[in-house]
Amino acid sequence: MLGGNNFPYASVMAILNANYMMYRLKDSYKIMFLGSKSESNEIxxxxxxxxxxxxPFKNVGIEAIDVAKRLQDYGFHAPTMSFPIPGTLMVEPTESEDFAELNRFVESMLSIREEIRAVEEGKSDGAILHNAPHSLRDLLETSEEExxxxxxxxxxxxxxxxxxxxxxxxPSVARVDDTYGDLNLLCTCPSVEEVAASQD
Structure with a gap:
C-alpha cells in the first residue's frame, strides 16, 4: 500500500512515535538503554x-504485573512485560497508532504513576493496582460492604x-493467578482417546 518510495516512512513514524511517548514518560519513569548524550547532543x-x-517500585510492593494488569482498566493490553529484562515493560507503538491513541496510552501511564506515587507517599496501600483489572461484573456485583x-x-x-x-x-475477568494458570492447563477440548475413537 505504501509503495517503494514511501515504505521507509513506516520506520520513520515508528521511531517518531516511540520517541514522542518516551519523552512524555521519561520524567515519571526510568527509561532504559537510551542513546548516550554527547557534547554536541544533550538529547x-x-x-x-x-x-x-x-x-524501583518493588520496594513499595508494586510489581510490573500490577502495572500491566492496571493498564487493562484503562483499555490497553499491556506492552511486552519482563522482556528482555524482568520487571520492565517494553513499549513499541509502531507506525500504525494515531496521535490520540498515543496520548491516551501516555496519560494512562502517567495516571498509573500517580497511583504508585500515592503508595510511595503512604496515602494508599496499592489495592487498586493489586486488584486490577476490574471487570464490569466486578464493579456491578461486588457488594457495597465488600x-x-x-x-x-x-x-x-x-x-x-x-x-x-x-x-x-x-476486561472480561478480574485478576487471575497467572502462575496457577500457567502450571494447571484446563483444556475443554476432547481427550486424545475420544478424538481417536471418533475417527474410527
Missing amino acids: QYCAHEFIIDLR WTKRGYTREQAGYPLPFLKNFKNW
Whole structure:
C-alpha cells in the first residue's frame, strides 16, 4: 500500500512515535538503554521501542504485573512485560497508532504513576493496582460492604480517566493467578482417546 518510495516512512513514524511517548514518560519513569548524550547532543533518543523500568517500585510492593494488569482498566493490553529484562515493560507503538491513541496510552501511564506515587507517599496501600483489572461484573456485583474494604471507589477502578466514560474496553475477568494458570492447563477440548475413537 505504501509503495517503494514511501515504505521507509513506516520506520520513520515508528521511531517518531516511540520517541514522542518516551519523552512524555521519561520524567515519571526510568527509561532504559537510551542513546548516550554527547557534547554536541544533550538529547537522548530511543529506536522504535523503549523499555520502562518498573523494578524501583518493588520496594513499595508494586510489581510490573500490577502495572500491566492496571493498564487493562484503562483499555490497553499491556506492552511486552519482563522482556528482555524482568520487571520492565517494553513499549513499541509502531507506525500504525494515531496521535490520540498515543496520548491516551501516555496519560494512562502517567495516571498509573500517580497511583504508585500515592503508595510511595503512604496515602494508599496499592489495592487498586493489586486488584486490577476490574471487570464490569466486578464493579456491578461486588457488594457495597465488600467494595468499601478495598479503599478506593468503583469509579477509580473502572473509569480512572475521563476518556474512558465515552469508550471503554472492559476486561472480561478480574485478576487471575497467572502462575496457577500457567502450571494447571484446563483444556475443554476432547481427550486424545475420544478424538481417536471418533475417527474410527
